Amino acid sequence: MFERYNKVQRAVLETTLHLIIDKELQATSMSLIAKESGVSTGNIYHYFSSKEDIINELYKAIVLFNGEFVTKNLNAADSVQEQFRRAWRSVIELGKNHPKGFRFIEQYSFSPYIYEQSKLEAYKGGWCGPMEKIYRQAIDQGLFVELEPHMMVQMHYGSIVYLLKSHQQNMLELTADVEEQALRSFWNAVSKEKGWNE
């Protein structure tokens, strides 16, 4: 997840991620990060300018990782529906197999703690752009209704986030079947064929 960082930075980022998710930000002190990561506080400040900086670096790294994770399975030659399915499946997989990173992004993507600059940088490497492109294609091919791709992606991402929250709280078992039903519902939600009879 943090391959582009050196050993010390990686230890700090990994530790911080674990601590923030397990204990909340307020309980994640620099001295705890130092202790758990095996890096002295002094040395942490050699590699990061502040605690905020760690959080922001973490944010960017995870968004990038997630972006690569989702896009590496996409194949432009596939049908739109196939791409749609693969992409969202990857997002769900992220939520299930890399829950800490997923939850971190979910918690901090609207936080004032993350600089606008970080969000911008992150956007370029994340999966939102590619995902919106898929929706754009679906619209162009007459498959989806003419809504803002950004809006549709946000709605469906929101659904996934809440499904995963329910899953993590044991309110709902997110089996392969349930996932499939969810993805189908996403598709139907914005598919052109059928409307809401008024």
Add this chain to the structure above:
Amino acid sequence: MFERYNKVQRAVLETTLHLIIDKELQATSMSLIAKESGVSTGNIYHYFSSKEDIINELYKAIVLFNGEFVTKNLNAADSVQEQFRRAWRSVIELGKNHPKGFRFIEQYSFSPYIYEQSKLEAYKGGWCGPMEKIYRQAIDQGLFVELEPHMMVQMHYGSIVYLLKSHQQNMLELTADVEEQALRSFWNAVSKEKGWNE
């Protein structure tokens, strides 16, 4: 929003809500709450046993308010689709007209800061139960596919949360039209008629 509390408690709860949303929990110190609410720290502790207690009281009060806000517009005599529409419209209205309370619930409903006891108390007065009942009716009437009402509600609520986030970030204007489209997409997502052609 805090009618059932006395003047001092109300000042504290209102101030805390504003501060938490504007500055995040960690930056919301008791002395700041005291200063902004005009209630001395000592007196805050006369009415609340701890900072945690304030947050939990806030949580319960807002969930209750939201619950009443959503259910007061529901009429069991209406068609399921009408109830569905009214209910989700109320939720969206909450997000637009009472954004701080909405965001507070969104941020804290999965937080360990909120006692399980508070969540239980809140559940009884919230809108989730009634909303799930509407979905149950829709299933019974053959309108919706047979998915867990809880799951469907979570998905749609997640969509709204993310639409509102986009709206609050000025990434998307949530006009009446857009709302209508979103609600229609929710309905279509789980409506029986429509299938994902494979």
Add this chain to the structure above:
Amino acid sequence: MFERYNKVQRAVLETTLHLIIDKELQATSMSLIAKESGVSTGNIYHYFSSKEDIINELYKAIVLFNGEFVTKNLNAADSVQEQFRRAWRSVIELGKNHPKGFRFIEQYSFSPYIYEQSKLEAYKGGWCGPMEKIYRQAIDQGLFVELEPHMMVQMHYGSIVYLLKSHQQNMLELTADVEEQALRSFWNAVSKEKGWNE
């Protein structure tokens, strides 16, 4: 113990004594005294000018009580040895049957918390004066060596205090026998008959 005080004062003094001995002074807050005594803080301040005042009043009241307790059993017609025995037995009985008052005096008689004025007032009503008089008589009758009565009384009182501490800590059982042996040792310690052969 607090007959000369009115109902409110008595409740406050009794409660304070219990709390101070059971919880230490620092843990004995005015609001706790108020709660336990059933007297509101406002009313406590109607009868006592400050927390210090309560402690000092307590000090004076207990010293007086102890003084009466010890002297009421003395009979000037008795032999010196009989008076000596009765007096110290009363002191020991105080320690065993009124341990809170006894410990309070022990803890506070050298504390800066007690005003010099209180100590002076207390001295007049305490048992030290009468006790020293007994020692003076013993010297005059050639029974005791010529040491300062004050000094001898302090030494023997110190012995009793430490015996009682051991007793309260279950390091030593203070049976009637042990008491008798202790008193005998006090007498022998300063009796004229025999010396320390050098």
Add this chain to the structure above:
Amino acid sequence: MFERYNKVQRAVLETTLHLIIDKELQATSMSLIAKESGVSTGNIYHYFSSKEDIINELYKAIVLFNGEFVTKNLNAADSVQEQFRRAWRSVIELGKNHPKGFRFIEQYSFSPYIYEQSKLEAYKGGWCGPMEKIYRQAIDQGLFVELEPHMMVQMHYGSIVYLLKSHQQNMLELTADVEEQALRSFWNAVSKEKGWNE
């Protein structure tokens, strides 16, 4: 007195001792300790885990110091009486030359503020054990009556404590002569020769 501690710890312990004796525990705040010792509050917590920890460390250090102070002058080859005299003289010297440590132990040895663990650790290094051994020898040699050594030591220690209190309050001048008389009285108190004629 605190040789085994580093410079910072020593400054904190010394300051705390002075403050506690001069102002009582309740008036000895961490910020005052910080100010007087020249060590910042933060750094105090680097070396001590809490205020309680400081007090307990102080307790152990002083008991140890006192223990060494008393035992270093003892010589097993001396007669029992000589050992008895030297030991108690050392205790009195402690009270006169190291009055703060002496009073600290006197005030806190029965306080719940001191952990049982600290008391146990302290007991091993204190002077009570060696002193009781001297009394045991005196009994074995037929010099003392058959009372519990622990009881006798407590009685005599209590006497010294109260003599020193009187001395410190200027109620009594503790000259070498007076000391000698006191020690003689201790010996006579439990010496076998002498009886309380009934």
Add this chain to the structure above:
DNA sequence: AATGAATGAGGATTCATTCAT
């Protein structure tokens, strides 16, 4: 690069005391 001791402002909370009722 690396350490961790040192700083001190700021955190939540308590408490003696006052005052409006």
Add this chain to the structure above:
DNA sequence: GATGAATGAATCCTCATTCAT
């Protein structure tokens, strides 16, 4: 007389950050 809500300085302790080594 009596109440207890209200005050805010002071409590112990934590924490991001710096700095000497």
